[in-house]
Amino acid sequence: METKQKFDGYASQYDEWFMVNDKLFTSELRLFQKVLGDITGKRLLSVGCGSGLFESYIDCSGVEGIEPSEDMGKIAEKRGVNVIRYGMIEDVDLPEETYDIIYFNGSSSYMENLAPVYEKSLKALKAGGRLILLDVPKESAFGFMYLLGKSLNTYDHEYLKDAMPALPYPLALASSGVWHTTEEKIRVLKDLGIHKFQFYQTLVKNPLYTNEEAEEVIEGYQSGGYVAIIAEK
Numbered sequence: 001m002e003t004k005q006k007f008d009g010y011a012s013q014y015d016e017w018f019m020v021n022d023k024l025f026t027s028e029l030r031l032f033q034k035v036l037g038d039i040t041g042k043r044l045l046s047v048g049c050g051s052g053l054f055e056s057y058i059d060c061s062g063v064e065g066i067e068p069s070e071d072m073g074k075i076a077e078k079r080g081v082n083v084i085r086y087g088m089i090e091d092v093d094l095p096e097e098t099y100d101i102i103y104f105n106g107s108s109s110y111m112e113n114l115a116p117v118y119e120k121s122l123k124a125l126k127a128g129g130r131l132i133l134l135d136v137p138k139e140s141a142f143g144f145m146y147l148l149g150k151s152l153n154t155y156d157h158e159y160l161k162d163a164m165p166a167l168p169y170p171l172a173l174a175s176s177g178v179w180h181t182t183e184e185k186i187r188v189l190k191d192l193g194i195h196k197f198q199f200y201q202t203l204v205k206n207p208l209y210t211n212e213e214a215e216e217v218i219e220g221y222q223s224g225g226y227v228a229i230i231a232e233k
Ligand SMILES: C[S@@+](CC[C@H](N)C(=O)[O-])C[C@H]1O[C@@H](n2cnc3c(N)ncnc32)[C@H](O)[C@@H]1O
Pocket: 005, 006, 007, 047, 048, 049, 050, 051, 052, 053, 054, 066, 067, 068, 069, 072, 087, 088, 089, 090, 104, 105, 106, 107, 110, 111
């Protein structure tokens, strides 16, 4: 790897954050499992598979991964993800009409220009395949918190006093995010010709309380701190 990637050096901090925020993780995992559905016999591609933390809770024998950070991807490989490429999705040629499901779990939030990568992913899906985008929406309480932390360059500020969760997402990762709204992603997909959508969400409580108990998945996208868009080709 020629250049240092945003997540290089953060692999253990990333996993530890989820381990400490275990209820938050369970909520997100429930959403992840719900939107993937039954993956038996299916071919999947995880774009920005990271350390494969979520994949380690499913049968990931049919899951291929693309990941720019070697630190993260090596752990994903140990967890059973078939990392087919260390690099950015922007630089990868994908075979057409190949995958049943392509998903971006949190990775769109580190990409500037979504249209070309979603277009490439849609081409790589079989007819009837699903592109699944899971993210923290920019317009959610989590999105506001990360953007405020980024602009203050700290979470330790009087504006945020008594309002922050005990262990917030690492500031460097919040700050390097390119937070998109859900509507922005829907618009991009509609412009690419997609009309069949489903939406699910979790983390509807304010961030201060998110880790008190795991939440259920609910339909929609207007209140969650973690939202999934399912787009059918
Ligand atoms: C928030 S992490 C999510 C990791 C993993 N999917 C998970 O849910 O635990 C975002 C991941 O996207 C990766 N990423 C960032 N930019 C990317 C790009 N242009 N192409 C592919 N992956 C990217 C990062 O290296 C990082 O591992």
